[in-house]
Every structure is written in C-alpha cells, then in structure tokens.
Amino acid sequence: MMSYSSKKESIPKFNIDSEIIVAKKQSIDHCRTPAYIRGKIGTIERCCGSFSNPEQIAVCNPNPFIIPLYRCRFYQKDIWLNYTGNDKDTLELEIFEHWLMQV
Amino acid sequence: MTDKILKMGPHDVGGEKSSALDTKDYGMSYWEKFSNGLRIVISAKGIITLDELRLTAERLGDNYFKMDYFSRNGQALVDACLNKELIIKSELEIKKLKVRENFSIPIIALPDTESIIHLHDGKPHTHEGTDFQEDETGEGPPNYFFDMLAIAEILSEKKLIKMDNIHSKIEQFDNEFPARGILVITKAWMDKDFREFLINDAKNAIESIGIHLETFADIICMPQTNKIHNMVVCTLCSCYPRALLGMPPSWYKSRTYRSRVVYEPRKVLEEFGTYISKSVEVKVHDSNADMRYLILPQRPKGTDGWTKDQLSKLISRDHMVGVRIPDDVV
Numbered sequence: 001m002m003s004y005s006s007k008k009e010s011i012p013k014f015n016i017d018s019e020i021i022v023a024k025k026q027s028i029d030h031c032r033t034p035a036y037i038r039g040k041i042g043t044i045e046r047c048c049g050s051f052s053n054p055e056q057i058a059v060c061n062p063n064p065f066i067i068p069l070y071r072c073r074f075y076q077k078d079i080w081l082n083y084t085g086n087d088k089d090t091l092e093l094e095i096f097e098h099w100l101m102q103v
Numbered sequence: 104m105t106d107k108i109l110k111m112g113p114h115d116v117g118g119e120k121s122s123a124l125d126t127k128d129y130g131m132s133y134w135e136k137f138s139n140g141l142r143i144v145i146s147a148k149g150i151i152t153l154d155e156l157r158l159t160a161e162r163l164g165d166n167y168f169k170m171d172y173f174s175r176n177g178q179a180l181v182d183a184c185l186n187k188e189l190i191i192k193s194e195l196e197i198k199k200l201k202v203r204e205n206f207s208i209p210i211i212a213l214p215d216t217e218s219i220i221h222l223h224d225g226k227p228h229t230h231e232g233t234d235f236q237e238d239e240t241g242e243g244p245p246n247y248f249f250d251m252l253a254i255a256e257i258l259s260e261k262k263l264i265k266m267d268n269i270h271s272k273i274e275q276f277d278n279e280f281p282a283r284g285i286l287v288i289t290k291a292w293m294d295k296d297f298r299e300f301l302i303n304d305a306k307n308a309i310e311s312i313g314i315h316l317e318t319f320a321d322i323i324c325m326p327q328t329n330k331i332h333n334m335v336v337c338t339l340c341s342c343y344p345r346a347l348l349g350m351p352p353s354w355y356k357s358r359t360y361r362s363r364v365v366y367e368p369r370k371v372l373e374e375f376g377t378y379i380s381k382s383v384e385v386k387v388h389d390s391n392a393d394m395r396y397l398i399l400p401q402r403p404k405g406t407d408g409w410t411k412d413q414l415s416k417l418i419s420r421d422h423m424v425g426v427r428i429p430d431d432v433v
Contacts, residue, residue, distance in 0.1 A: 048394060084370075092388050
C-alpha cells in the first residue's frame, strides 16, 4: 500500500474498514485529536503511513515516537446528536494510532 | 455541542455554536505577508517546529481569540523565541526600538503655508499646515510587525535565517503558489491518466508535471462527483495546501468557519451560495494533522474542446477548497 510518509514505518494495527472508537480522554498540551471526535465510533478510511507524534514534537522531545496515522471516517449523525443534513453525510479526519481502539 | 471537559484549549473550536460566516476574503497586508514568510522560514529550517508554534499559541489561553490571526501567531513566535533562548528579551527590546525608528520618519516639512496660495473659484485662497496629510495610509505597520521585523533581523544577524528567504517566500505566496492548484486542476480536466494519478497519489502526480511542493505535509486529492461533495476545514488552526493555493482566505482562518463546517456543512455551503442536493453525500475533511487536501472540481459541462487557457480561467481557489462549484457553460 502507498505510504504518505518517508519515516520508517511501524506496522499499522488497524486495517481499512475496521471499526474504531476514538479514546475519550483528556489530552495535555498540544494534540491533534479534536475534542468533538473523542468517544465517537467510525471506520478506518486509509492508513497514511507513520509520522512523528506531534504531542512530543510540540514539547521539543528529540526522539518522538513514530506512530501510524489513519484517516478515519465517521457518519455525521454518529457525531452530532441533531445533525440536520443527509444521513449519508460523512466527516473524515486524521487520527494517530494511540488515540484509537477497536470497538 | 462538544464535551467541554475534553476541550484542549481555545483553538479547539470544531462543533461550537457560531454566527453567520463572512465569506469575503480581505486579502493580506505587507505586514501580514512578512509575518507569514518569517514563520514559514523559521519552521522550514527546523529552528522552531510548527507544533511548538501551535502549542505556544494555544497557551495564550483566553487571549487566543482576543487577538487577530497575525497578532496571535506573532505573539506565539515571540514567546517561542524567548522560551528557546534563541533571543533574549533585552536584545529583542533594543532591536524593536531600532526597527521602529525606520518607520518614525517625521512628516515631511510642509511648505510655508503663505506660499501655497492658489485659486478657488477664481479667488486667492490660503491653506493652513494642518490641511495637509502626507499620504492616504500614513498609519504605518501594526505593533506585532515590529516584533516580527526585530526577530527577523536578530535571527539573520545570528545567521539562522536570511532576510532574502523571507522575501522569496512572500514572492512565492503572491505569484507562484496560487497558480499551481489551477494548473493541476486544468491538467486533470484535460488528461484522464493524470486525473487518475492525481487521485491515487497526488504528491507524485503533481511532481510529474514539474511542480515541487515545498511542504512537509502530504497531499490528498478528493474528486467531486455526482454522488459526493467534498469540502475542507481545519478546526484546530489553519492547515491548508499553501504550496498549491497560496494563503488561505480570511474566512478559512475564521473562528466561525472552523467551528461550524464540521456540524452544519450544508448551511455553511449555502452561505457561499452553494446548494447541494439532499441525495448527494456531503463529506467534510478536517485537515487536522499531516495531510493537506486538494479538491478536484468536476469539469463544467459545455467545455468540450476548450483550450488549457480557457479552462484555467474557470477555476478558482474556492472550488479547490470545496465551498463553491464552477458553473456549467451554457
């Protein structure tokens, strides 16, 4: 599979289309997992390759973990209680593996 | 709408209630372009990483949204330079005074008012000195700019960056980057194989037509179809495919757009005059980490046999962000 990263790959834990839940936990300092998506259930759209953990780069850790990054797909109606669009409407965003759990 | 306890900080706005969107793009002043250029040169050289700059801005707390976009990013850059001891505070203050001097040119000595007698309605008329203004925009740069200029000069004296790097970034953002996205889309409209390549492997496809993207991030191209309408937002900051589209427009960086697109994309699209049928899936891409997104609009109907030049005139930045759709040609 194509990778978007030149970093040495770590083997991704999740396959395309597998169901995942985003950890519903508090983050400290900088993090790229928005609050609105925490605790929500979606599927893996693709694995983007492995990237340095932004949470560690932000605090100048010289050896950040290299972590698989996934594009995850969610139905809007599964994110927002009163979503008014189409039931088929989706939202996709990138989540690092340490924020994902199998459903 | 979002669990407040989980909120990371003032920047994490996806899902917040907000007002109607101002869809105008106010463009950028030279001061803003310079600040943007400096920030990019510093992060591209790895002197301060983008994530560090983001964290520093997020630590502004309640002040985050009290400042405009460039004041806030400017303050983050100052804080990061001081925290990392790249610059010490007294050094910065001294330099700021010095760069300010260049802008405090005294108003040109006005001519002797006695001598400025000209005719009004055929009668001689004398003006007072206070009747004259030196020029229309004599206010000079905003405060944050002096910080940016001082930092740029100090870092270049320390040989960490070159002033030229900043100037060529400004040049690229103005002239080179915005043209690239249009070129890529035109090519995809005219060449089926390239379209396929672009959708499967955008960065290499773009490289194959001689465009080298100066970006750490990767590019994903999402095609508009009759079944799916794609649009892009960055809820956490202002991630955007700059090397393909130039600077993001004012609304893309606004709190309103960043808050609302994720939970009411159709309403936001309507504010741009874009109406998507209920039978079409609206897909929002939150550009929140290491990918950047280019939306490939559908080639308008009625353009068969059109030349590259003709087609390229139909494409705008808003089509490539997915907030508007190019009109069919009737």
